Amino acid sequence: MxxxxxxxxxxxxxxxxxxxxxxxxxxxxxxxxxxxxxxxxxxxxxxxxxxxxxxxxxxxxxxxxxxxxxxxxxxxxxxxxxxxxxxxxxxxxxxEARFVVPGDPAWPTRLDDLDDHAPLALWRRGGHETAAAPTIALVGARAATAYGEGVAADLAGDLAAAGAAVVSGAAYGVDGACHRAALAAGGATIAVLAGGVDRPYPRGHEALLGQIAARGAVWSETPCGAAPTKWRFLARNRLIAAMADAVVVVEAGWRSGSLNTAAHAASLGRPLGAVPGPVTSAASAGCHRVLREYGGVCITSASDVWDMLGARGEPSVADDRPAPEVVRLFDALSARSPRSTTEVARRSGLAPDEAGVLLGFAELEGRVARDDAGLWRATSAGEGR
Incomplete structure (x- = not known):
């Protein structure tokens, strides 16, 4: 064999x-x-x-x-x-997950727009097909305000009641409010996870994810058993953007991960919108950034979303996040358990030589430390778990 x-x-x-x-x-x-x-x-x-x-x-x-x-x-x-x-x-x-490959009837064909960066395959829980329905991605902050969750629920409920499939990331805050409202409206909703579909995340949404699977589908690109990591959350965001006909950021701070989804939507040419908030609210600073820097459409109701589906622009995107390789490196490190370069490479999916170079730069920046045995750990200035 x-x-x-x-x-x-x-x-x-x-x-x-x-x-x-x-x-x-x-x-x-x-x-x-x-x-x-x-x-x-x-x-x-x-x-x-x-x-x-x-x-x-x-x-x-x-x-x-x-x-x-x-x-x-x-x-x-x-x-x-x-x-x-x-x-x-x-x-x-x-x-009871299903393995879905390109060419299958259940394959979300919009993902093919990602070209070489499209998923090689997907895992799915649930079997309610929503491919024919307009698909709207609603994303936002985990630490959402009452305003953010309220607007998210109104948008998701109205869109789902009108026949749209609502796609989001199943996180706390805006994501959860969108899924619950779509389900309450009797509509379909889709969750895209950063870890395996057999590992409900966050754990507090295990029952919600079961309901989503029964009414729509829970998808993941990572194999069953895989844990969500910072890099996988960022990579997952491209699937949310690509799977949707339009993307709306409901509430997000200045450096919210939702802006990563917005950047992918912009690069794919998906209609992109954002809900404005009070100019004094830091929780809406990212939404205002989408409106100003990404060419987003101002969204105040579900009717605005339907109107946006007919408009496609070419907004410019500004993104100052760390390189993907650096994110994966720090996902693989721990502040408590020193790890060898080989182990860091295996956990991050980087080549050992590449991991060694990145660790060297991170050591110069004071973000990692190496002990006498040559093992690495993240420092308080780093981002390892």
Whole structure:
């Protein structure tokens, strides 16, 4: 057996998460392997698969061919572990999740706009199809004010009642208010998670996510069993933006993660709007930034959203967030448990040499410290967990 072939146990679990599947199982299994090997949005893997197909791309990736892939192989190969692949499939089977690949009837075709950075596959809980409905992404702050949650609920309820599918990230605050209001209106809603669909996050929304799965769908790009990390939240935001016909930021601070979703919406040409708030409210500073810097449309009601669906602009986007590799590096570090460069590389999905360089720069900035054994930990100035 090679990386291209499932074990009997993996083959049985793959059949369980692909009931009645007539697709070539070798190609589907290769996508399961890729799903475990790469972090979301890996453009090198995406381009390789678009060129050769999932199975042949996996053969090339695990061979000595194409020396230009050496940096990518250094990221991927530490994760090529049969037990990890089997565990993802077993977890999906237990959660009654489905493995969805491009070309499936359930595949959200809007995601193809992401080109090489489109997901290689998706996991889904729930089966209510919403592809034909207009899909509106409503996003905002976790630490929302009563104003933010109230406006979010009004927008989501009115849009869902009118037949739109409301997509959001299932977080506390604005996201949760949107999902609950859409469900209360008898409409469909979609949650996109940063971790596995078998790991409800936040834990306090476990019951809500069950309701979403029953009425709409819960999607994730990461394999079952995977934990949400800062990088995966940022990568998840591109899926929320791409999955939607329009994106509205309901309430967000100046540096809210919702602005990352807005940036993706702008780059994809999705209609983008924001709800204004009091000029004295820091909780709405990000919304005002969307209106001013991203060319967003002022949204005060559901009718404004419907009007916006007919307008597409080309707003400029300003984003001063850390590079994705740096975010992933600090996701892999801990302030309490020192880790080797190899372990940091494995956890972050970076090549060991790349992780070593980034750790060196972070040490100069005082964000990480190295002990006498050569192990790394995040300092109080860093961002490790």
């Amino acid at each position: 090679t990386a291209l072939d499932p074990s009997p146990r993996a083959a049985a679990d793959l059949a369980a998460v692909r009931p009645g599947d007539s697709t070539d199982p070798s190609d589907v299994y290769a996508r399961v392997v890729w799903n475990v090997l790469v972090e979301p949005g890996d453009g090198v893997a995406g381009a390789l698969i678009r060129t050769y197909g999932a199975r042949e791309a996996l053969r090339i990736a695990t061979s000595d061919e194409a020396p230009e892939l050496a940096p990518a192989r250094a990221r991927w190969m530490p994760r090529l572990q049969p037990t990890a692949i089997e565990a993802a499939l077993a977890s999906a089977r237990r959660a």
